[in-house]
Amino acid sequence: MPEWWPLQGETVIFTGTPKSLEVFDLVRQYGGIPYSMPLIQVNEIVDTTDENELKRCAGFDWLIFTSQSAVKAFHSKMERFNITIQQISCQIAAVGTQTAAALEKIGFSVEFIPSIFSADVFVKQFKPTDDRELRVLFLKGNLAGSIIREELPFQVEEWTIYETGARLDSVNTMIELLKTEANTTVLFASPSAVHVFEEGAVPVVGWKGYTVGAIGHVTEKALLEAGAVVDVKPEIYTLKELVNALARRKEEIQ
Template identity: 70%
Template sequence: MPEHGSLLGETVIFTGTLKTLEVFDLVRHYGGVPVSIPLIQVNEVEEQTDETKMKNCANFDWLIFTSQNAVRAFQSKMERFAISVNEIPSKIAAVGTRTAAALEKIGFSVEFIPSVFSADVFVKQFKPTNGELNVLFLKGTLAGSIIREELPFEVKEWTVYETGAKRDSIDSLVDLLKNKRNCSVLFASPSAVRVFKEDAVPIIGWEGYTIGAIGHITERALIEAGATVDVKPEIYTLKELVKSLSKRKDEFR
């Protein structure tokens, strides 16, 4: 543990489901104490039509993934039905470097990533040169309609995972915020913001701790919920959010 650092004495709370402990190491590097208290839980959606839909993926020009959760659910279906990457010749688009890395880890080559890791920027920058396109968006139950509605061609959707509230985490989170002097709460999705607003805010409010948002969509959800966002990175990853938090705390020392 460092004897000094920009996050020394700071408890940094992650409210999303962590895909890697790399960000924990980064918090410790800056002297802070990382804590994972997920407010949402993610499960694969399984249906009787899954095998048919998996085999049909080969008929799409592009597959679009906006989260690692979608990649994980898709991989599970590939393994369950013994479908290899070679059987899916579609081009792949990913929103975010982490999502792209998850796809590449299972053998896909990612052909397109937007400059800002959000759906609203994706639809502005995703402009394949092909004419008529057959596109499939692999999504979760809480995904917005922007990709389907704003891309200039027909987009079919397949819901491969579901997101639900993990309300048994609220008591632990509230206790931490009540009893620790220096806390930062980091939000990686509007879904986590929604659960926090409904279950934690009536008890502790929005004051007394630092609030971080991974990107402008989550920032907007926080502002609409009544919060003041203290930290938002230019690059929308948890690692960059921790770096931005460290920089902010250093400036206020």
């Protein structure tokens, strides 16, 4: 538990949907005030082909998950059609420890996680030892990039199982906080959240007057392209480490 309060009086806004209250507690332990203001909403895509697509999964060598949202949507489909873990006998790859934890929670064993939790590192490090041609299925959202499909040297199919949309109510609330609170940090966990903030909030509040944090280099790139200065980025791409990095930075500049 932190023994100093580098975030004393700091308003810390999470623009994603934290899957655990642990990061809120961590902000409070550092003396800060956490707010959850998701800029994106995630919904499972329900389709008449879902049952057949689920049954096809057993024919792949690997399933790839890059987010907890994909895990949640996939599990929802499994429950809807009474598909068990045993019926999906593929190996599982996850981008990130939190995604892996979500998979393990529902009963899967995760065989591969990249050292840095991003798709561009994943495609460089994912090298199964099998000599034969592999069939891989990428479980994705509607805004996912094409790097996994295009850069893995295997037969890669994609199944879009969730969609992401903007939360304009959060944008309006965030604008009011940024106008009224003197010490504020905004933490971004995805390029999608950056784009929503850029379109809805930046024309009103700009990019100055508050601290900006990015969970990793992909989100950092989106922020830089949007005109922001990224003040904080952790070495390990998790929200917990982002909060720890924020606390260290605030302590340094006090």
